[in-house]
Amino acid sequence: MHKVISFERGLSRFKPLENVVVYDDFDLGFNGWLDLTPNFVGPGFQQQSSRLDLGSWGPAQLSAAPMRFAASHGSMEGTYSLKLPTRAAAGPYEQPPIAGSMSTAIKRLSLNDPDARYVQLEAWYSYTPHQDREGLGEEDIRAFGMWFDIQDGEHRWQPGVRYVNSVNGELVKKWQYWQVSDGVTREQWTGLEHGWEQVGIDALWCGRRYGDGSADGFQWIPGGAQQLVYNESPDKLNWMYMRLTVDVVAREYVEFQSVDKVFDLRGLKATLSPKYAGITQLINPVFYIEAGADRIVNMYIDSVVYSTGATFPAKRGAV
Amino acid sequence: MLTSATTLVERRTVLTGDFGTHPYEAGWATEALFYVRTEGPHPTLTIQAQVSPDGVEWLDRGARLTLPSDRSLIDVELYGFGTWIRLFITGSTSEQPTTLLVHLALKG
Numbered sequence: 001m002h003k004v005i006s007f008e009r010g011l012s013r014f015k016p017l018e019n020v021v022v023y024d025d026f027d028l029g030f031n032g033w034l035d036l037t038p039n040f041v042g043p044g045f046q047q048q049s050s051r052l053d054l055g056s057w058g059p060a061q062l063s064a065a066p067m068r069f070a071a072s073h074g075s076m077e078g079t080y081s082l083k084l085p086t087r088a089a090a091g092p093y094e095q096p097p098i099a100g101s102m103s104t105a106i107k108r109l110s111l112n113d114p115d116a117r118y119v120q121l122e123a124w125y126s127y128t129p130h131q132d133r134e135g136l137g138e139e140d141i142r143a144f145g146m147w148f149d150i151q152d153g154e155h156r157w158q159p160g161v162r163y164v165n166s167v168n169g170e171l172v173k174k175w176q177y178w179q180v181s182d183g184v185t186r187e188q189w190t191g192l193e194h195g196w197e198q199v200g201i202d203a204l205w206c207g208r209r210y211g212d213g214s215a216d217g218f219q220w221i222p223g224g225a226q227q228l229v230y231n232e233s234p235d236k237l238n239w240m241y242m243r244l245t246v247d248v249v250a251r252e253y254v255e256f257q258s259v260d261k262v263f264d265l266r267g268l269k270a271t272l273s274p275k276y277a278g279i280t281q282l283i284n285p286v287f288y289i290e291a292g293a294d295r296i297v298n299m300y301i302d303s304v305v306y307s308t309g310a311t312f313p314a315k316r317g318a319v
Numbered sequence: 320m321l322t323s324a325t326t327l328v329e330r331r332t333v334l335t336g337d338f339g340t341h342p343y344e345a346g347w348a349t350e351a352l353f354y355v356r357t358e359g360p361h362p363t364l365t366i367q368a369q370v371s372p373d374g375v376e377w378l379d380r381g382a383r384l385t386l387p388s389d390r391s392l393i394d395v396e397l398y399g400f401g402t403w404i405r406l407f408i409t410g411s412t413s414e415q416p417t418t419l420l421v422h423l424a425l426k427g
Contacts, residue, residue, distance in 0.1 A: 058341060062344065066402050068373040085342075132374075
């Protein structure tokens with residue numbers, strides 16, 4: 001049999017590994033991306049006990065990015081992107097995130113490639129606050145990022161990246177990676193004596209946070225200060241690229257690229273947690289944004305690629 | 320074939336006063352159907368569909384509906400709405416709060 005393989009032109013703005021598992025543009029729908037919610041499995045469909053209302057995050061939307069004084073922004077290519085909007089709600093950085101202060105979108109998948117050593121998540125994205133007040137608004141966006149929720153045959157672990165944009169109104173603009181600091185206890189992690197969240201799981205809202213932007217669940221990426229493109233008004237979007245590559249055999253980070261900057265993360269370990277029941281071979285890519293003020297802030301994702309491969313090309317991008 | 324999607328714009332939100340549901344962009348859809356579902360006791364609620372040019376300022380669209388205290392589910396339909404839609408719900412107070420879910424079914 002003679003096979004002819006052709007790729008969609010839009011893939012040329014990504015750098016996928018050998019097997020493209022997911023290539024989602026949002027012009028034709030949600031493509032299976034949905035709000036990240038808790039488990040409503042208790043009596044009366046109540047959610048599992050938690051300090052936070054994990055069902056409160058803002059609902060994902062298909063957005064043409066219509067702006068208050070600009071026209072519809074559309075997306076980088078096509079008309080729609082996936083928008084993650086928070087509610088108009090934020091507490092102090094040092095406190096656990098309050099109800100509504102985040103928006104998250106997840107795609108629920110399972111590992112399919114027995115030869116995969118590497119997994120990679122790539123996206124073109126942008127971010128801006130709701131134009132409901134005067135000013136630049138940049139400092140009202142606290143943080144955003146992306147990560148993998150993985151459970152293999154032995155561990156559950158969540159490698160990811162987080163951009164700390166501002167802390168209590170002061171711009172920080174540095175990247176972190178998901179890894180729990182040594183010695184963090186389960187009680188410090190969840191705030192509860194008992195609970196279902198293992199240390200290392202759900203760093204987005206677990207663990208203590210500190211006034212310099214650090215947190216129990218995240219470590220600063222060496223040299224990770226970066227000025228992203230935040231344009232001169234809340235109604236201007238610029239599309240940016242990010243890519244995270246993870247070694248699922250060694251269970252460690254490999255590389256992170258943001259815009260034109262490539263960070264070598266080899267040797268940095270993910271935090272390994274005990275397995276959870278029933279989810280072996282799970283791999284879920286997730287995106288999120290968190291508000292830093294009582295104001296809706298939005299992350300827009302034009303398109304996403306998740307790919308796997310047995311090898312990782314030695315040279316992936318500009319340094 | 321049409322595209323359809325259902326979202327929850329409110330998920331067990333507790334209302335203690337006048338309340339606008341989360342501003343939702345539905346420009347891709349030609350029809351929208353909200354379902355307001357209460358959990359537990361609640362006062363009589365009035366429900367008004369609204370549209371907006373920017374997700375900030377809102378205009379009433381269509382008839383105002385009533386959900387009496389002995390009912391827990393009502394639907395609200397919208398056509399020709401542009402992009403931004405939400406419901407504005409009144410009747411709840413801190414003494415008589417309402418816990419509600421709002422489903423939004425879109426098709427276009």
